Amino acid sequence: MxxxxxxxxxxxxxxxxxxxxxxxxxxxxxxxxxxxxxxxxxxxxxxxxxxxxxxxxxxxxxxxxDEIGDDWYRPGNGYLYKFLPNETIHSRARDDCEELGGWLIIYGEIDDTVREQLKNQYRSLLNNKNYWIGLTDIDEEGKWIWDDWTPVTSSQMRWKEGEPNGQKIANCVISTRHAWYDVNCIRDNKYNTLGLCERPDLEQKNNRNNNQT
Structure with missing residues (x-):
């Protein structure tokens, strides 16, 4: 290190x-x-x-x-969230989130309460738009892995009926208001897809640590 x-x-x-x-x-x-x-x-x-x-x-x-600016949303689950301003392809959204010290949303997406908070917080931004999540089967077809390198579990899945559709070119996942769809990672214009970044809430972490000392 x-x-x-x-x-x-x-x-x-x-x-x-x-x-x-x-x-x-x-x-x-x-x-x-x-x-x-x-x-x-x-x-x-x-x-x-x-x-x-x-x-x-x-x-x-x-x-x-812990200095990150004031444009991240804090739902209180230990993470911060920020939408990238423009529709984009999966790889660019992932890279842009990494530049911000984060990753495409994982933990907020599998928490029903946080997911609804985010969609309500950004209701106007998400009008007729979807967002990329940190889940792909790029490495091996049909094996869906989160970007933290852990496998998706059955309790976390929110697939639309009939999804994933088995197409070999559909290796990335978008989240809509109601479900997940597996899609082509670069066909951003078709899906009106934004990037949603997630990173640790360092202020909450440090406050919690201070309260424990």
């Missing part, structure tokens, strides 16, 4: 097998942070049978400040 002058405000870590053909999925929890290292807990989400060792690839997002 990068050696920082002080302990970061927050750290987001995700992990996956370096050999992307392996089906194993992991969840990473940050237990403690230091200025030059971190202690993380790795949970394997699939069967633990049949492996002696495995090479993993990690991605770290380090937040050194």
């Amino acid at each position: 990068v050696c920082l002058p002080s302990t970061p405000y927050a750290l987001v870590v995700k992990a996956k097998p370096t050999n992307t053909s392996l089906p194993h999925k992991f969840r990473v929890k940050v237990d403690k942070m230091f200025h030059d290292s971190a202690i993380v807990e790795i949970e394997r989400l699939d069967s633990t049978l049949g492996w002696d060792w495995m090479s993993l690839t990690f991605q770290f997002t380090i937040y050194t400040s």
Whole structure:
């Protein structure tokens, strides 16, 4: 990791097998942070049978400040949300969210309360528009994986009846008012699709930590 002058405000870590053909999925929890290292807990989400060792690839997002501006919406679930201003293709929306220290929406999309809060908050913006979520089967057809490298579960799914439709070119997902559709990742004009970014609410995190000390 990068050696920082002080302990970061927050750290987001995700992990996956370096050999992307392996089906194993992991969840990473940050237990403690230091200025030059971190202690993380790795949970394997699939069967633990049949492996002696495995090479993993990690991605770290380090937040050194909680200053983000006042144009993010805070529903109180530990994350912040912001719509990108223009209709766009999936890859550009994902990259733009990463530039803002976030990702395409994951946790707010699978929380019914937060999802409705967002759609009510941005009702006028979403008029006749949809938004990309951080879910694709780009790596392997039919295996839907969130952008935090964890598999979608049955309880999280909001597919429209008949979706996903099985088309090999439909590898990305848009959320409408009522359901998900799997679509071509680059046909943005057809779907009037915006990017919805999600990132940690560092102010809420630090307030919670201060209250615990």
